[in-house]
Amino acid sequence: MKFKAEINVMPHKELLDPQGKTVAKNMKNINLAGVEDVRIGKRIEMMLEADNMDSANEKVEFACKKLLSNMVMEFYTYEVKPA
Amino acid sequence: MKFKAEINVMPHKELLDPQGKTVAKNMKNINLAGVEDVRIGKRIEMMLEADNMDSANEKVEFACKKLLSNMVMEFYTYEVKPA
Numbered sequence: 001m002k003f004k005a006e007i008n009v010m011p012h013k014e015l016l017d018p019q020g021k022t023v024a025k026n027m028k029n030i031n032l033a034g035v036e037d038v039r040i041g042k043r044i045e046m047m048l049e050a051d052n053m054d055s056a057n058e059k060v061e062f063a064c065k066k067l068l069s070n071m072v073m074e075f076y077t078y079e080v081k082p083a
Numbered sequence: 084m085k086f087k088a089e090i091n092v093m094p095h096k097e098l099l100d101p102q103g104k105t106v107a108k109n110m111k112n113i114n115l116a117g118v119e120d121v122r123i124g125k126r127i128e129m130m131l132e133a134d135n136m137d138s139a140n141e142k143v144e145f146a147c148k149k150l151l152s153n154m155v156m157e158f159y160t161y162e163v164k165p166a
Contacts, residue, residue: 008126023150024129030149032142034132043091043126046107049117059115066113067106 003048003056004083009069009076010041044068047083056080086131086139087166092152092159093124127151130166139163 011017020038027035050056057080064076094100103121110118133139140163147159 010126010128020127020129023127026150027146030145032146032149035142035146036130036132038127038129041126041128043093043124044103044106044121045093045124046103046121047119049119059118062113063110063115063118066115067109 001050001052001056002083003050003053003080005044005046005048005056005060005078005080007044007046007060007064007068007076007078008041009044009064009074010039011074015073041074042068053080053082084133084135084139085166086133086136086163088127088129088131088139088143088161088163090127090129090143090147090151090159090161091124092127092147092157093122094157098156124157125151136163136165 017039019040024035024038048056048059050059060078060080064078069076100122102123106123107119107121131139131142133142143161143163147161152159
């Protein structure tokens with residue numbers, strides 16, 4: 001079966017996010033007031049082949065841990081759907 | 084009112100995504116078979132202050148167009164919720 005995985009990898013809330021801070025500051029330069037607490041992470045979308053939903057979830061969990069996120073600085077959330 | 088915006092900025096489907104291709108290849112190196120068509124983009128989460136939902140959506144749309152995405156190479160989707 002084919003599945004689609006949507007993975008979000010974001011910096012931990014406890015950590016400063018300099019990229020986000022910079023974007024928040026720059027919102028004022030484009031005349032956009034009231035924006036705060038911008039955090040920037042990664043979004044990964046992929047297709048995968050697995051026997052069933054459980055196996056697909058397991059694969060995505062493994063990929064997140066081993067390759068897609070740095071667990072010291074980031075956390076991940078994901079959603080797997082049949083494609 | 085306070086709103087939370089979740090924005091995804093992804094490379095256009097017509098474009099090659101070299102970062103995604105590299106990750107897809109590397110899945111084999113961590114013994115993960117069956118993963119294909121990996122695409123990597125940005126995920127932006129931010130809080131904003133706006134009078135109502137319409138105004139919040141407008142602000143996010145403006146930020147996406149002007150600052151957060153490069154419309155030549157990327158497209159964006161977003162969701163705004165009351166926070």
